[in-house]
Amino acid sequence: MTGRRLSSLLASVTAAAAGASLLTGCGVLPGATGGSREPVTVMTWAPDQTRATNMPGMPAMAQAFARWVNAEGGIDGHELRVLTCNEQNTPAGAAACARRADRENAVAVVGSYSQNGRAFMAPLEAAGIPYIGGYGVTEDEFTSPLSYPVNGGLASLVAGHGMQLAEDCRRVSLVRPDTLAGDRLPKLLDAGLKKASKRGAVDIPAVEDATEYTAQATRAREKAGGDDGCVAAVLGERTQTFFDSFRRLPETGSGGRADDGGSGGDGDESGNVRISSVLGSVGQPVIDRTGGARSPFEGAYVTGWYPEADDKSWEPMRKVIREHAFADNRVDPTDTGVQTTWIAYTVLKEVIESLDTDTITASRISEALDQGTRVDTGGLTPPLRWMYEDLLGAPDFPRIVNHEVTFQVVRKGRLVAQKPGFVDVGPTVTNRG
Structure with missing residues (x-):
């Protein structure tokens, strides 16, 4: 074989190998x-x-x-x-x-x-x-x-949520999954509430994959009472389903109420109970899907792990x-x-x-x-x-x-910081009752 032919062959093999290398492996661009x-x-x-x-x-x-x-x-x-x-x-x-x-x-x-x-x-x-x-x-x-x-984890979110709610809620109802993981949540929420000398929440277990929650919503509203009562739901993806049931209850306002006085929806003001949750159960995508500034979550308190999404x-x-x-x-x-x-x-x-x-x-x-x-x-x-x-x-x-969390609130359809920076919930998680 001549040198020219050998050089041509080697060039072809090299080019083919280079082309193949771009096609191998997951995610190679x-x-x-x-x-x-x-x-x-x-x-x-x-x-x-x-x-x-x-x-x-x-x-x-x-x-x-x-x-x-x-x-x-x-x-x-x-x-x-x-x-x-x-x-x-x-x-x-x-x-x-x-x-x-x-x-x-x-x-x-x-x-x-x-x-x-x-x-x-x-x-x-x-x-x-x-x-x-x-x-x-x-x-x-x-x-x-x-x-x-x-x-x-969920432990820090729920303990922190108790601390967040303790500032403004006289009574709290907690709707949570009727699962082994869900069984831990009431004590964690209570630890945060009791840090401010507030009474523990009313525990309302619920089936995680239900299609409606009218019975649990009714009990949660009754136990939370009227003004200065709060209903917290931590049901993952089904949290939206729960609050759909909650807003359909007779004589119930359709939105949460935050420290800026915001109130969502067009419902009857006689049922002025704040609503709340944690990130993962409620987040910006859910708020956007349910109407943004007219969402039932307008004014709701939310505890998260990280800074607000616009940070x-x-x-x-x-x-x-x-x-x-x-x-x-x-x-x-x-x-x-x-x-x-x-x-x-x-x-x-x-x-x-x-x-x-x-x-x-x-x-x-x-x-x-x-x-x-x-x-x-x-x-x-x-x-x-x-x-x-x-x-x-x-x-x-x-x-x-x-073990740090952030306190957020829904204002004008956006999750924003209720207070700046992080809140350390380590002692609350460690010393829960």
């Missing part, structure tokens, strides 16, 4: 520089198209994050591959996702949602796979040594969504699940960069976190670190490291 370092595979799961709470924005945000970092050359030279899994809101579905993560060599499960902690943590622990930045809805996320939560600290996430989520309407920057996933992947990115190694393993990630890797989330949370001295050590929730 043309223009990604990549490198000689091994790809990193992680998983994000969440329930989708179920009768209870759905969080499709979480895996969608994970995929957008991967497109972004891969377009920039990966995380410290590692291509990021994101596996997604529909957890289906069942123990079997959660366990199946965890086993798949092990089978496909995921080095972490990141920014995920599941109410079935016992079902997924056991297989993750057996495989040594860390769980980074789960949504915070189960006890196992705050007890497993392989879990690294980025917020204080400038969210701009880096919004930029990634604009440029890499394209027309995916699952990725709403005001959704708490999307926000939690962004923070969880921020943790993953900083941990991988801190390792500075060609091969990333599950054990290396968990060791880095255990040994004090500190993550700055740009003001979305306090700096995060999971060393022993950083853990709150609260009964049932020992691995909480971020």
Whole structure:
């Protein structure tokens, strides 16, 4: 073979190989520089198209994050591959996702949602796979040594909500899921109320996936009383369904009432009971869907983990969504699940960069976190670190490291800060009755 023919053949093979490299791997985009370092595979799961709470924005945000970092050359030279899994809101579905993560060599499960902690943590622990930045809805996320939560979970939200309501509510009714996780909520809410020497809330359990809540709404309104009474509902995606039932009760005002005197809807003012909830059960997407400034949530009190959605600290996430989520309407920057996933992947990115190694393993990630890797989330949370001295050590929730919440209120159809900055609920969660 002549030198010219050999050179031509080598050029063709090189071009074909380069073209093929752009088509291999999950989330690799043309223009990604990549490198000689091994790809990193992680998983994000969440329930989708179920009768209870759905969080499709979480895996969608994970995929957008991967497109972004891969377009920039990966995380410290590692291509990021994101596996997604529909957890289906069942123990079997959660366990199946965890086993798949092990089978496909995921080095972490990141920014995920599941109410079935016992079902997924056991297989993750057996495989040594860390769980980074789960949504915070189960006890196992705050007890497993392989879990690294980025917020204080539902425990911090509900305890903080009690503190928020204590300032303005004479009596409180709590409508919550009739589940094992829901059974913990009354004591947490009461801990926040009692911090201001207020009486405990009336506990009203409800089926999580009901299609209407007239009976529970009636009891909640009666027990809350008239003026200065509050009805708090923490039912996940069904919270909107509950307040639809609540607003249809005879002689009931259709909106919450906040410290600015705002009152929503056109209902009878004789039933002037404030309504309230926590982010994840009520958020900006729900408010938008139900009428914005004319939503039944106008004036409602809401406790969150993070700054309000319009805070400038969210701009880096919004930029990634604009440029890499394209027309995916699952990725709403005001959704708490999307926000939690962004923070969880921020943790993953900083941990991988801190390792500075060609091969990333599950054990290396968990060791880095255990040994004090500190993550700055740009003001979305306090700096995060999971060393022993950083853990709150609260009964049932020992691995909480971020025990700060924000108090928000719905004004003119937008969730805005009721008071600036974060509120520390660590002592309230630790010393609840």
